[in-house]
Amino acid sequence: MASQGRRYASGHQLCSKDVSAQAPSAFFDPATETLDRRQLQDRQLRRVRELLDEIVPRNPFYTRKLAQARVESWDDFRTLPLTTKAELAADQVATPPYGTNLTYPLDRYVKLHQTSGTTGKAPIRVLDTEQSWDWWARCWGHVYRGAGVGAGDRVFFAFSFGPFIGFWAAYEGTRKVGAMTIPGGGMQTDQRLQAMLDNDVTVLCCTPTYALRMAEAAERLGLDLAHSAVKATVHAGEPGASIPAVKARIEQVFGAQCHDHTGMTELGATGFTCQAQDGVHLIESEFVFEVIDPRTGAVLPPGEQGELVATNLGRAGMPLFRYRTGDLVRINHTPCPCGRTFARLAGGILGRADDMVVVRGVNVFPSAIEGVLREFPEVSEFRIEVYSEREMTELRVLLDPQPGTPAGLAEQVGERLHDRLLLRVPCELVEPGSLPRFELKAQRVIRRG
Numbered sequence: 001m002a003s004q005g006r007r008y009a010s011g012h013q014l015c016s017k018d019v020s021a022q023a024p025s026a027f028f029d030p031a032t033e034t035l036d037r038r039q040l041q042d043r044q045l046r047r048v049r050e051l052l053d054e055i056v057p058r059n060p061f062y063t064r065k066l067a068q069a070r071v072e073s074w075d076d077f078r079t080l081p082l083t084t085k086a087e088l089a090a091d092q093v094a095t096p097p098y099g100t101n102l103t104y105p106l107d108r109y110v111k112l113h114q115t116s117g118t119t120g121k122a123p124i125r126v127l128d129t130e131q132s133w134d135w136w137a138r139c140w141g142h143v144y145r146g147a148g149v150g151a152g153d154r155v156f157f158a159f160s161f162g163p164f165i166g167f168w169a170a171y172e173g174t175r176k177v178g179a180m181t182i183p184g185g186g187m188q189t190d191q192r193l194q195a196m197l198d199n200d201v202t203v204l205c206c207t208p209t210y211a212l213r214m215a216e217a218a219e220r221l222g223l224d225l226a227h228s229a230v231k232a233t234v235h236a237g238e239p240g241a242s243i244p245a246v247k248a249r250i251e252q253v254f255g256a257q258c259h260d261h262t263g264m265t266e267l268g269a270t271g272f273t274c275q276a277q278d279g280v281h282l283i284e285s286e287f288v289f290e291v292i293d294p295r296t297g298a299v300l301p302p303g304e305q306g307e308l309v310a311t312n313l314g315r316a317g318m319p320l321f322r323y324r325t326g327d328l329v330r331i332n333h334t335p336c337p338c339g340r341t342f343a344r345l346a347g348g349i350l351g352r353a354d355d356m357v358v359v360r361g362v363n364v365f366p367s368a369i370e371g372v373l374r375e376f377p378e379v380s381e382f383r384i385e386v387y388s389e390r391e392m393t394e395l396r397v398l399l400d401p402q403p404g405t406p407a408g409l410a411e412q413v414g415e416r417l418h419d420r421l422l423l424r425v426p427c428e429l430v431e432p433g434s435l436p437r438f439e440l441k442a443q444r445v446i447r448r449g
């Protein structure tokens with residue numbers, strides 16, 4: 001894939017290492033990353049039409065939904081039906097094991113992954129062809145270049161590889177930018193830290209939660225990550241890397257730029273942060289993005305907050321048209337200092353449409369609570385409990401403190417939550433180390449009857 005030797009004017013830098021100077025090249029695919037909006041939209045519309053020609057009538061799921069579709073304009077496109085996760089799940093239950101969103105015979109598919117699934121819900125299985133797997137890797141090429149990763153870098157995966165797609169795709173993607181991959185599956189946290197130091201790892205890939213856990217372990221072991229070779233951390237699986245307090249803590253401990261990435265197993269790798277670190281760029285060369293009102297499904301004007309809807313353009317074997325991600329976002333179309341014309345999610349993913357809790361008339365996202373809690377380095381883990389009391393929704397927060405933390409912490413956290421959220425949230429300390437630690441898809445919000 002093309003690259004160019006252009007360098008950034010460095011954005012703000014939180015660490016002592018000269019991150020930008022090491023960036024091998026700014027862009028992964030300069031030809032598409034710098035298109036003006038009109039050219040970009042023309043390209044997207046052409047690819048939408050090509051995709052429709054490819055999948056109708058081969059793909060039974062989308063032939064049912066889109067057989068009559070004619071997309072000559074963006075107005076036509078916006079009349080296409082939305083696709084939901086519930087639809088995909090129901091389709092796989094009705095036609096096991098892979099459902100009917102298959103464009104080709106099964107022998108064309110070379111990879112199987114699945115969504116993590118939540119309690120009581122079966123995961124959705126997704127299949128990729130050789131072509132779509134290569135597309136995943138190229139999307140990750142954008143993620144890596146955004147983080148300044150290229151030839152000469154050593155990328156460590158602090159992750160036990162399972163059926164979750166994110167880090168497999170990330171693992172494949174390193175080849176597209178010429179970096180070396182070092183798998184860290186089947187290891188304890190201490191061993192992973194040692195492997196990173198032994199191999200002069202320059203890039204760490206893991207969930208933000210796990211990066212914080214590694215930070216905690218490094219402190220315990222007296223390892224100095226801030227002065228190690230690590231220059232960038234790249235996060236997937238959870239939105240934490242766009243929460244300012246989480247990002248700041250990771251950057252401080254690792255002495256590295258902390259990068260966010262957005263994506264979904266069933267959809268693809270959709271976004272990345274660049275070195276300007278001001279929002280998550282959407283990979284608009286490979287997807288069409290829209291923002292809708294989650295209640296009505298109507299497309300919102302640019303800049304308004306709503307639910308992100310995406311159409312992937314490079315996964316013809318198991319495509320998604322106008323897929324409701326459930327993620328609440330606000331798209332920023334102003335030019336980015338990095339020079340890319342891809343729009344950005346201001347502040348990353350702001351929350352999940354179905355995560356919002358209404359407490360005494362105040363809309364609260366668990367990510368907003370996490371943002372406040374992460375400002376307290378004494379809090380090593382936490383749990384948010386949502387419960388009903390006299391027909392009203394209530395919240396409380398359990399704090400798992402660092403050993404030796406004074407008892408006043410709960411009150412301090414409670415006061416700051418009140419200042420920020422304008423809501424009284426009871427906070428309680430629990431025994432240090434008593435709450436579960438997570439490697440992937442942390443489940444810190446517990447809902448009780």
Ligand SMILES: [Zn+2]
Nearest residue numbers: 274276336338
């Ligand atoms: Zn940028």
